[in-house]
Amino acid sequence: MLKISTPDWVKDAVFYQIFPDRFAKSERVLKPNNLEPWDSLPTTQGYKGGDLYGVIEHLNHIQDLGCTAIYFTPIFRSGSNHRYHAHDYYAVDPLLGGNPAFYALRDEMHRRGLKIVLDGVFNHASRGIFFFHDILENGPHSPWLDWFTIYDWPLSAYDGSKPANYEAWVGNRALPKWNTDNPQVRDYIMQVAEYWIREGIDGWRLDVPFCVTSPGFWNEFRQRVKAINPEAYIVGEVWWDSRNYLAGDQFDGVMNYVFTEPVIQFCGQQHLDFDLAVTGASYDPYPAINGVHFANKMNKLLSLYDWEITQAQLNLLDSHDTPRLLSIAGGDKNTVKLATILLMTFPGAPSVYYGDEIGLPGCGDPDCRRTIPWDHPEQWDRTALDYHKRLIAIRKQYRALRRGWFTQLHAGPFTYAFARHLDGETVLVAVNVGDQPETISFGTDGRLADGAALTAVYGEGGAVVAAGQVTLTLPARDGVILV
Numbered sequence: 089m090l091k092i093s094t095p096d097w098v099k100d101a102v103f104y105q106i107f108p109d110r111f112a113k114s115e116r117v118l119k120p121n122n123l124e125p126w127d128s129l130p131t132t133q134g135y136k137g138g139d140l141y142g143v144i145e146h147l148n149h150i151q152d153l154g155c156t157a158i159y160f161t162p163i164f165r166s167g168s169n170h171r172y173h174a175h176d177y178y179a180v181d182p183l184l185g186g187n188p189a190f191y192a193l194r195d196e197m198h199r200r201g202l203k204i205v206l207d208g209v210f211n212h213a214s215r216g217i218f219f220f221h222d223i224l225e226n227g228p229h230s231p232w233l234d235w236f237t238i239y240d241w242p243l244s245a246y247d248g249s250k251p252a253n254y255e256a257w258v259g260n261r262a263l264p265k266w267n268t269d270n271p272q273v274r275d276y277i278m279q280v281a282e283y284w285i286r287e288g289i290d291g292w293r294l295d296v297p298f299c300v301t302s303p304g305f306w307n308e309f310r311q312r313v314k315a316i317n318p319e320a321y322i323v324g325e326v327w328w329d330s331r332n333y334l335a336g337d338q339f340d341g342v343m344n345y346v347f348t349e350p351v352i353q354f355c356g357q358q359h360l361d362f363d364l365a366v367t368g369a370s371y372d373p374y375p376a377i378n379g380v381h382f383a384n385k386m387n388k389l390l391s392l393y394d395w396e397i398t399q400a401q402l403n404l405l406d407s408h409d410t411p412r413l414l415s416i417a418g419g420d421k422n423t424v425k426l427a428t429i430l431l432m433t434f435p436g437a438p439s440v441y442y443g444d445e446i447g448l449p450g451c452g453d454p455d456c457r458r459t460i461p462w463d464h465p466e467q468w469d470r471t472a473l474d475y476h477k478r479l480i481a482i483r484k485q486y487r488a489l490r491r492g493w494f495t496q497l498h499a500g501p502f503t504y505a506f507a508r509h510l511d512g513e514t515v516l517v518a519v520n521v522g523d524q525p526e527t528i529s530f531g532t533d534g535r536l537a538d539g540a541a542l543t544a545v546y547g548e549g550g551a552v553v554a555a556g557q558v559t560l561t562l563p564a565r566d567g568v569i570l571v
Contacts, residue, residue, distance in 0.1 A: 092336035094400035095291070095319045097157075097203065100490050102432075102480050103439035104155035107408050108184055109135055109169045110459045111442055112142030117185045127461060130454040135169045138459070140180070140189035144196050146462070153445055153473075154480030157203035157437075159293055161408055163190065166214065170408070170457070172207075172295065173214035173262055177280040194288050203290040205321060210277045211299040212256070212263040215245050220264050235273050236264050257299065268302040278312050285313055291321030293343075293402075297333070298326055306338040323402050327370035334397045341400040344436060345371040346389050348404055352416060354382040354504070355427040355521050359420035364411045367452050373416060379521070383499035390435065390494060399491065401436035405444065408457055412441070412450040421447070422565035425475055426519055429546070429567045432479040433508065433517045435494050445476040482545050482569060488513040498530035503562060509535055516542060518560055519567035529559045542570040 110130065113119070117139040124134040140163070150158065162171035165179040180190045197204050213220060219232040224245055237255035244250040245261055252261035266273050281292060292313065297306060306324075313320050324333055326342040333339045352360070352373035365374035377385070390398060405413045405427050417423035424444070431438045442448075443460050447469025450456035461467045483489045492510035499505075502522030508515045514535055520526045532553060536542075542551040542558065547568030551558050562568060 090336045092394045092396045093318075094340040094396050095321045097290075097319060098321050098340065098437050099399045100484075101157045101203065101437045102155045102483065103157045103159050103205075103402065103437055104150050104153070105159045105161070105404075105407060105439055105441045106143060107138075107161050107170070107442065107457050108140065108143070108163055109138045109171075110457050111138050112146045112460065112462060113137045113139050114141035114145055114185075116141040117183065117189065119183075126459050127464070130169075130457050130459070132454050133169065135183065136459050137183060139183060139185045140193045141185050144193050147196065147200060147202070151200060151202070153440070153477055154484060155440060156201070157205060157290070158197065159205040159402075159439065160207060162207040162209055162295075167216050168214075168262075172209050173216070174209055175214055175216040176218070178283065191287075198288065203321075204288075205291040205293055205323070206284060206289050207295060208281060208292040209295040210266065210280075211268075211296050212265045215262060215264065217264075234270050235267055237267050257296070265299075268300050268305055274302065274305065274308070278309060281309060281313055282316055285316045285320055290317075290319075291323065294322065294324045294339070297324040297339075306333070310338055321400070323400075329392060331392055334393050336394070336397070341397060341402050341437070343407070344401040344403045346392075347386075347401070347434065347436065348406075348410075349373050350377065350382050350385040350389075351405065351427050351430050352413060352423075353377040354379065355430070355519075356417045356420070356423045357502075357521055359417045359423050361416055361418045364416045364451055367411060369410055371410075378501045379499040379504045380501070382504055383496055386434075387496065398435050399437075402439050403431055403434060403436040404439040404441065405431055406441050406456070407439075408441070409453070410456060411452050412444065412448065412456050414444070414447060415449045415451050415456075419449070421469070421472065424472065426521055426565065426567060428476060428479055429517065429519055429569070432483045433489055433506075433515070433569065435508075438480075438483070440476065445473050447472045478546060485545075486513060486515050486571060487511075488515045495533050495535075497533065497558075498528055500526070500528060502526060503528050505530055505560075507533065507535065514571070516558065516570040517567065518562055518570075520562035520564060523564050525561060525563055527559065527561045529557050531556050532558055545569050545571055 123137040164174050165176040165181045166173045180187045223230040240253040255265045257263040322339050324339040324342045327345040330342045349371045357376045488508040488510040492508035495507045497505045505518035536553045540553040
């Protein structure tokens with residue numbers, strides 16, 4: 089039986105996700121004239137001009153927040169602001185500062201002890217990548233024909249009035265799909281992955297890996313990446329039950345939308361915005377659920393994977409592919425606070441989407457990809473920033489919250505409590521998503537002796553174990569963390 093192993097550092101990590109065009113821009117990169125104003129709302133095709141030197145200049149913000157790793161959406165040369173249309177997997181986009189900016193970022197992040205994870209878009213490329221462009225130029229005479237799947241001639245690469253007559257991701261003619269059944273294509277992609285691991289990245293986030301169906305592809309990907317760096321993190325964008333990918337022979341974890349969905353449903357309650365929650369994405373953060381239903385969903389989630397895998401899941405509340413939680417919750421700030429309490433205390437590696445920590449709103453794409461208003465700090469939600477820092481610091485302070493076993497202790501209509509415990513250290517977490525204070529009592533699973541005092545490190549008050557029970561009064565729409 090395969091012994092499952094995941095990168096040890098991920099179990100202690102707090103991730104920060106950056107969409108590079110929108111995070112920060114510097115004066116070190118030559119910028120073209122036709123950029124959108126930084127503070128204007130984003131559009132589907134417009135560029136803001138964020139770059140990797142801008143990230144370097146704001147690493148203090150990320151470290152002060154408490155994050156220890158950054159996941160970047162794609163940074164390679166592309167014809168789109170999101171850069172999921174790769175033109176060259178070996179070249180960092182000039183608008184981001186090119187390869188010199190990447191190396192400067194890598195060196196500074198590693199100097200600070202930060203990990204760097206890049207986005208690998210290996211299911212499809214773009215019309216601008218050399219191999220497909222050669223087909224556009226030379227038609228059936230191109231030597232690269234079998235690197236893609238061509239149906240008919242002449243190629244209809246730009247004429248939207250005609251169907252794309254080649255295999256493209258979800259029929260999008262801008263994204264020709266690699267023929268990964270071709271051993272040469274397969275080896276090309278593997279070499280790209282190996283190259284950047286050798287160049288010092290700490291892992292790959294894999295875009296739509298379920299669309300790559302060539303037998304053994306991701307098994308080989310893991311073997312070749314791990315042969316260079318056994319501690320490299322491989323995390324797939326899979327929105328659902330991922331047991332077929334998480335048996336220890338392919339990915340270390342996935343973007344854990346199976347966590348995201350019930351957390352939003354439970355914490356949001358009547359504040360959930362139906363139109364935003366139901367956006368066509370492959371998760372359903374609507375309708376609201378009670379604490380018992382939430383407990384059932386979380387228990388099922390925790391039973392899906394080996395504990396080693398569970399600890400390496402990338403837990404998140406929103407991302408570049410979803411509306412921001414603040415907007416899903418109709419602007420209700422307590423929803424985000426409650427969800428962040430659970431994010432920072434649940435098994436798995438938490439991920440903060442850039443700007444969530446300062447209350448950045450955002451509806452569906454492209455609105456969820458707004459810029460951070462660095463020049464207007466008065467627009468920041470300082471309360472949100474403070475509780476993010478506090479909750480991340482608590483997670484980092486108590487090893488039980490990072491690696492400890494999980495025990496559910498209580499579930500009620502609007503309340504939920506659990507414990508994380510490791511080597512004699514026990515942390516209790518309880519939340520109340522209702523609009524009224526709630527008093528709850530629950531057993532401690534025999535792990536705490538009568539008379540044991542519990543001190544609040546987040547929230548107010550404390551408790552003493554009596555007759556094997558803990559009694560807590562939880563404020564409305566808030567939670568408590570006790571040690």
